[in-house]
Amino acid sequence: MSTPSRYWREIPQRYRKEANRCAPCDLIYFPPRLICPECGNRALEKTVLAEKGSLMTYTIIRVPPSQFKDQAPYAVGIVEMDDGVKLTGQVVDCEFDKMHTGMRLQMEFRKMYDVGHSGIICYGYKFVPEY
Amino acid sequence: MEGIVGYGAYIPRNRIKVEEIAKVWGADAPSYKKGLMLEEKSVPSPDQDTITMSVEASKNALKRANIDPVKIGAVYVGSESHPYAVKPSGTVLAEALGATPECHTADFEFACKAGTEGMFVALNLVKAGAVEFGLGVGADTSQGAPGDALEYSAAAGAAAFIFGRENLVARALETYAFMTDTPDFRRRENKYYPQHGGRFTGDPAYFKHVTGAARGILEKAGAEPQDLDYVIFHQPNGKFPLRVGKLLGFSKEQILPGWLVNKLGNTYSGSSPLGLTSTLDIAKAGDKILLISYGSGAGSDAFIFEVTDHIDKVRDLAPRTRDMLDNNKNYLEYGEYAKFRHKIRKAD
Structure with a gap:
């Protein structure tokens, strides 16, 4: 369960998909790293992830963590974004029997979950079929 | 001269037909369809609210405006369904767009005209020279009581307008x-x-x-x-x-x-x-x-x-409103709709 401070720390990634890139290695890190594990480069440049990608694989979650219980069953997929980054995320607004690997998806800003009736509302990206 | 530099829309994919609502409440669908001239309405998914739709509409407006979001000096969200009673919708929107921290933000409420209030203020701040760009958004996930006439019409959607002085559409x-x-x-x-x-x-x-x-x-x-x-x-x-x-x-x-x-x-x-x-x-x-x-x-x-003629250059940089309205629709039954709109109260 997210505390407001943990949620707040992840805002640049959850809201704006901010990543960083090691230019010599041509690798993107999400969430951002301080040091490139490949070459030790500390001068990583800020970048933003692509908005669209293709579904690599997926599963249907029927026994979810407590904060997602009202959303079950739901699909979670690994998506290869157009910049090569592979992301895990919920796939929504799509019937399960219409999902297939290779389908085009795009990110949309959605509610992830509520922290109870009095807590914060956590927002972030999910995937939907491309328009 | 001031005006719109970018505009964007967002309409959820779920729909419910008048007949489906009327069937549950024993109402006469043809008379609602004729009397109110309504056929169906949009319904937000359970993970959508005024904030999420404002972000998507504003991202579409940004694509057409093609400006650095950090130059947006004012962000106003008009809605009667802000997700929090106390905590602004505009802060989430501004943060999601990358307009923070030098940005004036406020949430507006005035029933169905809260959206144009935000537009009115954003436009006039640009006119006054107080900000380079101002964003006004109208968004709602409105609720009608079960069985009430409002239930046939209360829908969800958002539209966003970025105002500025150059490259006006x-x-x-x-x-x-x-x-x-x-x-x-x-x-x-x-x-x-x-x-x-x-x-x-x-x-x-x-x-x-x-x-x-x-x-x-x-x-x-x-x-x-x-x-x-x-x-x-x-x-x-x-x-x-x-x-x-x-x-x-x-x-x-x-x-x-x-x-x-x-x-x-x-x-x-x-x-x-x-x-x-x-x-x-x-x-x-x-x-x-x-x-x-x-x-x-x-x-x-x-x-x-x-x-202006600039509109032809930017119009297709984001989805058109009618395309969002007419395509990718998912029709709901009343039970799903009631669940999606939180009309069913569950035990804690």
């Missing part, structure tokens, strides 16, 4: 506001559903304020109805905007490009702003557009825009 030629204290519709603190005044929402409320604003802005601009190419009125149902248009001397051809309500429902703060995005999608350089909102309580904001 539409110049803002005139603005006008018309407002009185008229208690035709309200929702008290901690009440889940609003209450309305039935027929009192008509002549002394909607029609008085919409016609007042229309006549006021036309007089201010020295224009007649035939001088406008398009007109958009607030759309609480299908009938009211067509009737008020006829009353004021506008033709159906001027109204229909922005008349979305029969397939969309009433998106409250997003209603007339979505009519504007839909009209901008098909307008050509030199076209003049009159926009008149209405919010219960009660008042109307009015704007006259003149489209």
Whole structure:
């Protein structure tokens, strides 16, 4: 369960998909790293992830963590974004029997979950079929 | 000259038909369809709210504006369904766009005209030179009580407009506001559903304020109805905007490009702003557009825009409103709809 401070720390990634890139290695890190594990480069440049990608694989979650219980069953997929980054995320607004690997998806800003009736509302990206 | 530099819309994919709602409450669907001129309405997914739809509409506006979001100095979200009672929607929106921290943000509430209030203030801050770019958004996930007439129309959607001074897609030629204290519709603190005044929402409320604003802005601009190419009125149902248009001397051809309500429902703060995005999608350089909102309580904001040739360069940088309305639809049964709209109370 997210505390407001943990949620707040992840805002640049959850809201704006901010990543960083090691230019010599041509690798993107999400969430951002301080040091490139490949070459030790500390001068990583800020970048933003692509908005669209293709579904690599997926599963249907029927026994979810407590904060997602009202959303079950739901699909979670690994998506290869157009910049090569592979992301895990919920796939929504799509019937399960219409999902297939290779389908085009795009990110949309959605509610992830509520922290109870009095807590914060956590927002972030999910995937939907491309328009 | 100031005006719109980017515009964007967002409509959820879920729909419910009038027949599906009428079936549950034993109501006569044909009479609702004929009386209110409604066929179906949009429904947000359970993970969508005013904030998520505002972000998507604003991202579409940013694509068309092609500006650095950090230059947006004002972010205003108008809605009657802000997710938090205390905590702004605008902070989430500004952060998601990358407009923080040098940014003035506020949430507006004025029933269905909260969206045009944000647009009015953002435009005039640009006009005053206080900000380089200002964003005004109208968004709602409105609720109608189960079985009430409002349940057939209360829908969800968002429209966003970025105002600036250069590379305009539409110049803002005139603005006008018309407002009185008229208690035709309200929702008290901690009440889940609003209450309305039935027929009192008509002549002394909607029609008085919409016609007042229309006549006021036309007089201010020295224009007649035939001088406008398009007109958009607030759309609480299908009938009211067509009737008020006829009353004021506008033709159906001027109204229909922005008349979305029969397939969309009433998106409250997003209603007339979505009519504007839909009209901008098909307008050509030199076209003049009159926009008149209405919010219960009660008042109307009015704007006259003149489209520039720059619109042809940016129009297809984001999805068009009619495409979002007509494609990728997912029809819900009433039970799913009731779950999606949190009409079913679960145990803690």
